[in-house]
Amino acid sequence: MDIDDIYSLTRDMFKKANFWLSLLILSILVINGLFVSSISDSDPYNSRWSFGGPVKTDLDTATSLDFQSSTFETSVSQSEKGDTSFVYLEDGSAVGASHTYSNVIPTRQGLMKYKVGKGDTLSEIAAQFGITLDTIKWANLDIGSMISPGDELTILPVSGILYEVQPEDTLESVAAKYRINPELIKKYNSEHQKLFESPRQMVILPYAKPLNKWSYVNQYQENLPNLDNYFTLPARGWNWGELHYYNAIDIAADCGKPVYAAAEGLVIEESDDNRWNEGYGNYLFIEHPNGTKTKYAHTLENLVSEGEYVLQGEEIASIGNTGNTDGPTGCHLHFEVYGARNPFAVK
Numbered sequence: 001m002d003i004d005d006i007y008s009l010t011r012d013m014f015k016k017a018n019f020w021l022s023l024l025i026l027s028i029l030v031i032n033g034l035f036v037s038s039i040s041d042s043d044p045y046n047s048r049w050s051f052g053g054p055v056k057t058d059l060d061t062a063t064s065l066d067f068q069s070s071t072f073e074t075s076v077s078q079s080e081k082g083d084t085s086f087v088y089l090e091d092g093s094a095v096g097a098s099h100t101y102s103n104v105i106p107t108r109q110g111l112m113k114y115k116v117g118k119g120d121t122l123s124e125i126a127a128q129f130g131i132t133l134d135t136i137k138w139a140n141l142d143i144g145s146m147i148s149p150g151d152e153l154t155i156l157p158v159s160g161i162l163y164e165v166q167p168e169d170t171l172e173s174v175a176a177k178y179r180i181n182p183e184l185i186k187k188y189n190s191e192h193q194k195l196f197e198s199p200r201q202m203v204i205l206p207y208a209k210p211l212n213k214w215s216y217v218n219q220y221q222e223n224l225p226n227l228d229n230y231f232t233l234p235a236r237g238w239n240w241g242e243l244h245y246y247n248a249i250d251i252a253a254d255c256g257k258p259v260y261a262a263a264e265g266l267v268i269e270e271s272d273d274n275r276w277n278e279g280y281g282n283y284l285f286i287e288h289p290n291g292t293k294t295k296y297a298h299t300l301e302n303l304v305s306e307g308e309y310v311l312q313g314e315e316i317a318s319i320g321n322t323g324n325t326d327g328p329t330g331c332h333l334h335f336e337v338y339g340a341r342n343p344f345a346v347k
Contacts, residue, residue: 116152
């Protein structure tokens with residue numbers, strides 16, 4: 001066999017190899033096309049596909065909610081391709097019934113009512129709506145921080161506060177007072193002219209904070225009933241007496257000192273596992289026969305459990321420094337009252 005024969009044989013082998021390689025690649029492309037087609041046919045929304053996966057469609061874009069809109073108009077309908085309920089907002093966005101936002105009831109001026117579900121926490125709700133935890137707290141002073149399934153929370157479309165218009169207020173004066181751009185107030189209050197012409201109306205102040213945080217909180221407390229003789233001091237120590245969120249006072253004492261029930265009632269919540277619990281640490285929550293509730297936070301150890309009935313003055317826990325505490329030792333009792341004034345607030 002001479003050199004010409006070797007060259008001819010090599011060329012023939014190369015051609016055959018290219019043929020089989022091409023056939024293999026063609027087979028893969030055909031099979032892949034059939035696979036993609038079958039997936040596309042089974043897709044209830046007929047999504048387009050590329051070799052990298054599903055192509056983003058208008059429906060995908062619609063599931064991204066824009067809560068910057070100042071008004072929300074909704075209607076509920078059924079999907080033509082299934083029985084999933086959707087809430088349609090004015091910008092065409094869709095929210096699945098299983099989504100958290102299906103608990104949202106739009107009201108006016110961009111404000112929403114959110115119905116608390118099982119397992120919800122304030123911090124999680126704030127994160128879901130893209131607003132600060134304080135924004136939710138300040139807008140729901142009548143509920144406080146202990147939420148229960150079924151509670152309805154006022155949700156702002158942006159971080160900030162709700163401001164009650166006073167007779168002398170103007171849009172410009174309020175904007176200057178809270179150091180925010182008046183155009184922002186207009187953006188989040190489509191009926192701003194009418195609102196500022198009517199004292200006692202509530203206006204959204206985007207990105208604003210109360211000028212005096214505790215004074216803002218205390219506005220709600222002034223409307224609560226005074227039940228001074230109903231509660232007894234829940235701990236022996238130094239009562240700072242300064243009212244703070246939520247309708248609470250702090251009593252400083254050594255860690256391990258007793259905590260007593262301020263009134264008889266049923267323990268409806270209890271946490272004794274040293275978790276953060278939104279800053280409360282270990283705590284007890286008691287409901288009293290007259291409908292009021294009291295909360296005992298930062299405890300070292302709880303001596304009663306959920307479902308137990310306690311008597312006024314009964315030792316229920318010991319003072320600790322769990323959760324968000326400060327100071328040299330952090331040892332104190334954070335005592336909150338729901339449904340009545342806190343009788344131990346002196347300043």
